[in-house]
Amino acid sequence: MRNRIIFTPLFLFFIIFSLTTAAQNQPPVEYTVCSACHTIGKGKLIGPDLKGVNDRHDEAWLISFIKSSQTMVKNGDPVAVKLFEENNKIPMPDNNLTDDQIRGILTYIKNYDETAVTSTTTAEKPKSDVPASGQDDSSLKMQKQKYGPGNTRPTFIIFFVLFLIALIDLTFTKIIKAYFVHVIIIFVSIFVLGEIVYVEAKELGRQQGYSPDQPVWFSHKVHATQNQINCLYCHSTAMESKSAGFPSTAVCMNCHNVVKKGKITGEVEIAKVVNSWNTKKPIEWVRVHNLPDHVWFSHAQHVNVGKRQCQECHGKVEEMDKIVQVENLGMGWCVNCHRNTNVQFKENEFYKEFAKYQEEIKAGTRSRVTVDDIGGNNCQLCHY
Amino acid sequence: MKYSSIIRFIIVVGIAAILLMTVSCNRTENSPGWVYMPDMNYSRTYETYSKNPNFSDSLTMQAPVKGTIPREMIPYSYGRTFDEQVKAGKELVNPLPVTTENLQRGKIQYEIFCSNCHGMAGKGDGYLFTSGLFIAKPFDLTSDIVQAKPIGEIFHVTTVGSVSGLMGAHGSQINQADRWKIAMYVKNKLSTNL
Numbered sequence: 001m002r003n004r005i006i007f008t009p010l011f012l013f014f015i016i017f018s019l020t021t022a023a024q025n026q027p028p029v030e031y032t033v034c035s036a037c038h039t040i041g042k043g044k045l046i047g048p049d050l051k052g053v054n055d056r057h058d059e060a061w062l063i064s065f066i067k068s069s070q071t072m073v074k075n076g077d078p079v080a081v082k083l084f085e086e087n088n089k090i091p092m093p094d095n096n097l098t099d100d101q102i103r104g105i106l107t108y109i110k111n112y113d114e115t116a117v118t119s120t121t122t123a124e125k126p127k128s129d130v131p132a133s134g135q136d137d138s139s140l141k142m143q144k145q146k147y148g149p150g151n152t153r154p155t156f157i158i159f160f161v162l163f164l165i166a167l168i169d170l171t172f173t174k175i176i177k178a179y180f181v182h183v184i185i186i187f188v189s190i191f192v193l194g195e196i197v198y199v200e201a202k203e204l205g206r207q208q209g210y211s212p213d214q215p216v217w218f219s220h221k222v223h224a225t226q227n228q229i230n231c232l233y234c235h236s237t238a239m240e241s242k243s244a245g246f247p248s249t250a251v252c253m254n255c256h257n258v259v260k261k262g263k264i265t266g267e268v269e270i271a272k273v274v275n276s277w278n279t280k281k282p283i284e285w286v287r288v289h290n291l292p293d294h295v296w297f298s299h300a301q302h303v304n305v306g307k308r309q310c311q312e313c314h315g316k317v318e319e320m321d322k323i324v325q326v327e328n329l330g331m332g333w334c335v336n337c338h339r340n341t342n343v344q345f346k347e348n349e350f351y352k353e354f355a356k357y358q359e360e361i362k363a364g365t366r367s368r369v370t371v372d373d374i375g376g377n378n379c380q381l382c383h384y
Numbered sequence: 385m386k387y388s389s390i391i392r393f394i395i396v397v398g399i400a401a402i403l404l405m406t407v408s409c410n411r412t413e414n415s416p417g418w419v420y421m422p423d424m425n426y427s428r429t430y431e432t433y434s435k436n437p438n439f440s441d442s443l444t445m446q447a448p449v450k451g452t453i454p455r456e457m458i459p460y461s462y463g464r465t466f467d468e469q470v471k472a473g474k475e476l477v478n479p480l481p482v483t484t485e486n487l488q489r490g491k492i493q494y495e496i497f498c499s500n501c502h503g504m505a506g507k508g509d510g511y512l513f514t515s516g517l518f519i520a521k522p523f524d525l526t527s528d529i530v531q532a533k534p535i536g537e538i539f540h541v542t543t544v545g546s547v548s549g550l551m552g553a554h555g556s557q558i559n560q561a562d563r564w565k566i567a568m569y570v571k572n573k574l575s576t577n578l
Contacts, residue, residue, distance in 0.1 A: 171389060209413070210417070227517065233497055236557040243433075
């Protein structure tokens with residue numbers, strides 16, 4: 001009872017407090033454009049700090065400046081020219097806004113209270129703090145799709161225990177008198193265990209289904225599909241280099257210097273990238289597709305010369321929230337593809353040297369050239 | 385009789401233990417699994433992106449020592465200020481001929497690296513801007529302001545980024561020749577026709 005008496009006023013106060021702060025600091029939609037270059041009371045960003053801008057200039061001047069600053073500079077308005085010179089001659093883009101919309105922005109700047117804003121942002125934080133593994137249902141379904149043979153341990157243990165019991169009963173306890181029961185159990189379990197040993201031994205050194213946790217919850221689905229960014233924007237060396245290229249934080253910051261809030265994870269995950277940029281400490285991503293050291297592979301040869309699509313080896317990366325290795329990247333898989341894939345001989349500078357094949361294709365006696373035909377399955381091509 | 389049964393028991397348990405050891409690997413999403421002959425599988429040299437205990441920042445990929453440059457690299461001396469940008473525009477000369485082939489290469493590169501913000505037609509209406517993610521309006525590359533600039537200035541902005549900081553530096557992603565081809569393509573009003 002006493003508790004309730006204490007807490008009710010506190011609770012009421014909290015509600016009122018949060019309501020008032022929310023009402024006070026609702027920025028108009030149009031202000032988002034301004035916030036790309038300006039702050040209020042947090043110092044100069046690209047344009048000057050907007051704190052007290054209502055006192056520095058009169059309203060009519062501000063309205064015409066916000067509408068088209070460059071027209072005013074061209075017309076020789078002394079204040080506008082001075083501002084333009086002060087800010088490294090970076091023109092402020094024209095805004096297609098009505099007078100009332102601009103007045104709304106100006107009142108927002110006038111009433112802006114820094115202390116109130118910090119309290120709302122801290123109150124909002126838990127809401128946007130979606131757990132690091134926060135995914136929607138579709139992506140969860142996506143991840144449940146298993147690649148590789150899956151976990152064989154339970155089956156192995158069950159049959160191993162059966163095998164042991166049968167052996168012990170046969171040699172020591174002799175509870176079951178009919179020996180053929182033991183024999184059947186032993187043969188079946190040896191078969192199953194042998195199968196598991198074979199499957200597991202074959203998978204040694206392969207990582208099909210490997211999907212490690214990354215330090216930042218990064219989604220290829222968001223970047224490549226929803227935001228339509230080309231694979232090569234980030235993995236820019238795939239065309240020219242052995243490695244596809246791992247984007248440095250600087251590449252992330254090309255967009256994330258402005259984009260600070262994600263749709264799924266809010267501000268938490270992008271803040272890690274920005275923090276890495278500010279502290280100059282690289283993010284330790286975990287590499288998913290590994291080849292053994294005794295195999296040589298070049299992205300340039302496959303992507304640039306062979307005109308292969310990324311998805312042929314990496315699966316539908318653009319639909320993955322968390323990267324998973326789809327193919328087993330074993331030698332059999334490589335060799336099979338080399339046997340079946342047609343080399344694009346026409347309009348390909350790289351294969352001009354293969355005169356005999358070129359002639360045969362021209363004459364029509366040869367319908368296709370596989371990678372195998374041009375020595376793609378020689379041992380020394382990949383192992384040396 | 386008793387002695388031989390003990391031997392039999394030891395043999396059975398021994399076989400079982402060997403079997404169990406062979407197969408006791410348990411794959412999880414987070415483990416890359418076991419390998420045959422780790423000495424041939426894992427590189428003994430430090431690879432480009434691997435950790436390196438010899439440097440204090442544990443990076444294998446180190447920046448060149450101060451005052452040195454890699455072979456064949458032409459250092460880029462213009463900074464990211466307005467005056468330097470104008471200077472670059474005046475001094476830099478396009479080393480490549482303006483041909484349809486170069487313009488087509490420029491178009492491909494433009495569509496990978498620039499069209500996200502500037503749009504396929506260069507009107508400043510790329511998807512990142514129209515979807516509301518990137519709030520600052522990118523430049524209309526076909527506008528008179530951009531088209532009036534010398535080609536060196538376009539190359540400069542592609543390389544080090546814009547003065548405002550809203551456009552990032554793309555020098556690390558696009559090689560020098562391709563940046564000239566992009567500049568050529570932009571200067572040609574985003575058309576491959578000469």
